Each structure stands twice: as structure tokens, then as C-alpha cells.
Amino acid sequence: MTGNGGRVEYRLARNAVVKEFKRGRLSRLDVCDAHPELIRAALNVGTPLEEDCPICAEVRVVHVTYVFGSRLPPHGRCPATAAELARLCRRADEVACYVVEVCPECRWNHLARMYPAGGRHRARLRATARG
Numbered sequence: 734m735t736g737n738g739g740r741v742e743y744r745l746a747r748n749a750v751v752k753e754f755k756r757g758r759l760s761r762l763d764v765c766d767a768h769p770e771l772i773r774a775a776l777n778v779g780t781p782l783e784e785d786c787p788i789c790a791e792v793r794v795v796h797v798t799y800v801f802g803s804r805l806p807p808h809g810r811c812p813a814t815a816a817e818l819a820r821l822c823r824r825a826d827e828v829a830c831y832v833v834e835v836c837p838e839c840r841w842n843h844l845a846r847m848y849p850a851g852g853r854h855r856a857r858l859r860a861t862a863r864g
């Protein structure tokens with residue numbers, strides 16, 4: 734699941750959790766535990782996907798990105814705009830971007846992917862941004 738310049742996809746792990754929920758082995762309490770801060774980020778700065786929530790199917794899920802790195806808050810920075818995210822990804826210091834799938838309705842949440850940016854990843858990011 735790695736490769737692609739250090740990018741890690743968590744889709745399989747996410748699908749496994751959804752499957753367990755549908756089989757009744759996990760309850761909504763187990764999977765719908767998003768922190769209020771994450772829900773607020775999802776509503777304010779989340780990127781809506783063309784995909785219904787796998788748990789409640791009431792609304793579309795959104796992606797929220799957190800950026801971790803030196804001189805950033807220990808719990809990560811949640812950029813409010815695409816421009817701010819792009820700026821964080823162009824830093825001289827390497828950063829780690831965590832994309833979380835969130836449902837603002839039922840509070841389902843799961844890590845979607847992680848990718849490194851900044852530092853030595855800046856040139857590669859520019860090169861792949863067009864594709």
C-alpha cells in the first residue's frame with residue numbers, strides 16, 4: 734500500500750471497518766466518534782466528495798486535511814483554504830498531510846490517506862500537480 738512517493742492509502746482499512754459495521758460487529762458508537770473539533774473542520778473547511786456516508790447514507794462525506802510538521806501545533810494544522818494547504822506543502826521543512834474522511838451527520842470518520850509534502854517533496858509535488 735506504500736510507494737508513490739511515500740503516500741499511504743488507507744482505503745482498504747477503511748473498507749474493512751465499514752464491512753464490520755455492516756455485519757453488525759461494530760456499532761455506530763464504535764465508528765461514529767469524530768471529535769467535535771473534527772466535525773467543525775468538516776463543516777467549515779472540508780472538501781465534499783461525490784460519495785454518500787457508508788454508515789448513515791444521509792449526506793456526502795467530506796475530506797479534512799491535517800498537516801503535521803515542525804513549528805506546527807502538536808495536534809496538526811487544519812488549513813482553512815486550498816491556498817493555505819498549498820503554502821504548507823511548499824515549506825522548506827518536510828510535513829505530513831493526513832486526510833480524514835468525515836461524515837458531519839453521524840460523525841463517522843476514518844483516515845483516508847497520508848502523504849508527505851514540503852522539503853524534498855516540493856519539486857515532486859509540483860511535477861505531479863498538473864496530472
Ligand SMILES: [Zn+2]
Binds near residue numbers: 786792839
Ligand atoms: Zn454518516
